[in-house]
Amino acid sequence: MADRRIEDLLRELAPQVLGVLVRRHGQFDAAEDAVQEALLAASVQWRDEGVPGNPRGWLITVAARRLTDEWRSESARRRREEALAVMDPEPVSAAPDEQPGDQDDSLTLLFLCCHPVLSPPSQLALTLRAVGGLTTAEIAQAFLVPEATLAQRISRAKKQVKTAGAAFVMPEGAERAERLRVVLQVLYLIFNEGYTATSGADLHRPELAGEAIRLTRAVHHALPGDGEVAGLLALMLLTDARRGARTTADGALVPLAEQDRTRWDAALIAEGVALISAALAAAPLGPYQLQAAIAAVHAEAACDADTDWAQVVELYRMLDVLAPNPVVTLNRAVAVAKVEGPRSGLALLEPLAADDRTAQHHRLHAVRGHLLELAGDKDAAREAFREAARRTSSLPERRYLEGRAATLAG
Template sequence: MSVPGGGAAAGGPGPPGVRVEAVLREAAPRALAALVRRFGNFETAEDAVQEALLAAAAHWPREGLPDRPDAWLVRAASRRMTDLLRGEAAARRREERAAARTPPDELVAPSADADAAVPAGDDTLAVLLLCCHPALTPPSQVALTLRAAGGLTTAEIARAFLVPEATMAQRISRAKQRIRAAGGRFRMPPEGERDARMRAVLHVLYLIFNEGYTASSGPDLQRAELTGEAIRLTRAVHGLLPGDGEVAGLLALMLLTDARRPARTAPDGSLVPLAEQDRARWDRASIEEGTRLITGALARARLGPYQAQAAIAAVHAEAARARDTDWPQIVALYELLERLDPGPVVTLNHAVAAAMARGPREGLALLAPLAGDERMARHHRLHAVRAHLLEMDGDAAGALAEFRAAARLTTSVPEQRYLRGRADRLAAMRQDARYG
């Protein structure tokens, strides 16, 4: 949530506005959980918490953080919940007087009829599980997660995904209605459903991170607010489930990947590919934390897809220079990943690694089956990778055509510029060769 202004009264380390924003985002799912326990209405409770967050964003930078931010939010949201559920002024006044008399500790405690299936301290996880309800599509899961668990406003989510605010508001409203129609409840799922629901949560966090790391459209290559939120929420889940290897693997993958962010763009905002990045600009603290996480997860947990991807990212991070990359090890890890979680994107990345380890024709052979995959045939990344491998193989004409095709298909302005630049360079080289 973008906090306007901010003054010294906000207190705490870092800029005051940033401190308030961090507290709000951490408190949002706990406040939502308290309201759902009390009133039993997720849809309306989420609206009430959003309004309480907006009120806090307006007041806290001027007045300072309250002693109990969670209780402040619950009190404000409870009052708004009363307004939404009971239109009569007398009823509203009674609820506000009751809230004003209630000690803070009681405000955040479950009511007598609370759903005991949500253990104390697991509020964030329970909110994430509800936001990732199987009745929702992945885009709806992402939007609802960012709003209910992340505390972002509808306007902020709409800006992040470059859609009108009204469109995003409708998406979030429909998502909450679908959860209600499907009988979704604020509770930990039964044991038999828990693994599948956790996979959905991790997938949604992965999608949020990827959209932030390489924006699918628009003028900017990256959206740090999304990568930061994905890392924050994944770190929260890891804190609740420290023994889960895939949660640790996903957090490690995010940290190791996000560590490259400072080197991924030139001063003019254009894309700098991995092989050309100044690795001295990579975030060493994130690399060290990510490496510790994946090393520990691999030692104690059953291997999963996120751990395999994190291991690949760690191999990249170990290389001081691009030419020092251990490509044979990366190929072996991609072969393992294809057994764990086969898919066209894995094959695409495997082809790049194979080309670097064994030559471009090996990579082109792995790419060949993807031409018939409907999910990839119109995807710019397939054309971009093929262009890169054709250029490595000396086929300038083929690479030029593929770079141009990739540039036409992507909706990311920095990627378009990069791909067109590669095509223009090849075209100029062919022109020079013809007349030189």
């Protein structure tokens, strides 16, 4: 099996193995450390000796042994050994057709990593490490922070979960609904960072976008009747379908209106459209469904000119009522400009200049530049593009914005 296939298998099995250990033995922090050691051992041993017949059982056994060894070194060795004696892990030699620990706890684990005691950055890091199966180094590289900083963040998060006394069970009722909201938000943030990196030389971080889609598929599989879960998955698929057309061969950004839509992934579009169509017909309307519906309108248009912009405007209006935030208003302004003219779009942007969440963000200045250019005010547009370029940490976006400003200076 190629190295890449081993990595994919380990990433898929990591949350299942961790779920088994936490469910059996508790102590999420110690169990997570043990699983990471088992994954490291597997990545080395399987490349040399081949993948065992029951890779999941192998990982459970090795991780459980690491956990037991760690506990034996502590002062409460005898008491913990007595507790473990009645819960011996499966042997490594388990036959391939055996399914030890058949219960998949990945969703429970995802809810635990999104515990409300954790800050959003900690939720992101812990989710990617414990549920996504990414190493600390991979997560640090994705978010462009030192590995030591990321390791400390994960360590603090695990301690916070332990201190909070969080039980390894699926929450119920109102708590489950609230925790699901956080889970979806975390997955959406992971996807967005993968689709448009906030900093660095590359526009995309495909490993993050792909992991977000994989995890959202798992949530949708477990909660197939939830319209917002289906909406988020559809939104990710419809958005990721454009990835191949968003950059040129040398990595330069290509805006939506100029993309070669024949390069969009037709299979992802078909799946996304089917998902959102079913969700809109059967579930209460939610923000992710509305965003997915907007993405579907774009996906079904042969070119920018064929887009049903009036429908897009109406969907954004509904979204602005249901879940108002400055990013929605920013996107709505672009759509309104297509239907009512650039001055109408610029009028929507005016309140955002006084909003702390957007006043310093490069996207506000970039959209202003675009609408000012459409309105014929080239000087103001040029300055807006220059300001946007100064404020972004993404090199592809900066080059694109500087290019727009230079074009207007000619």
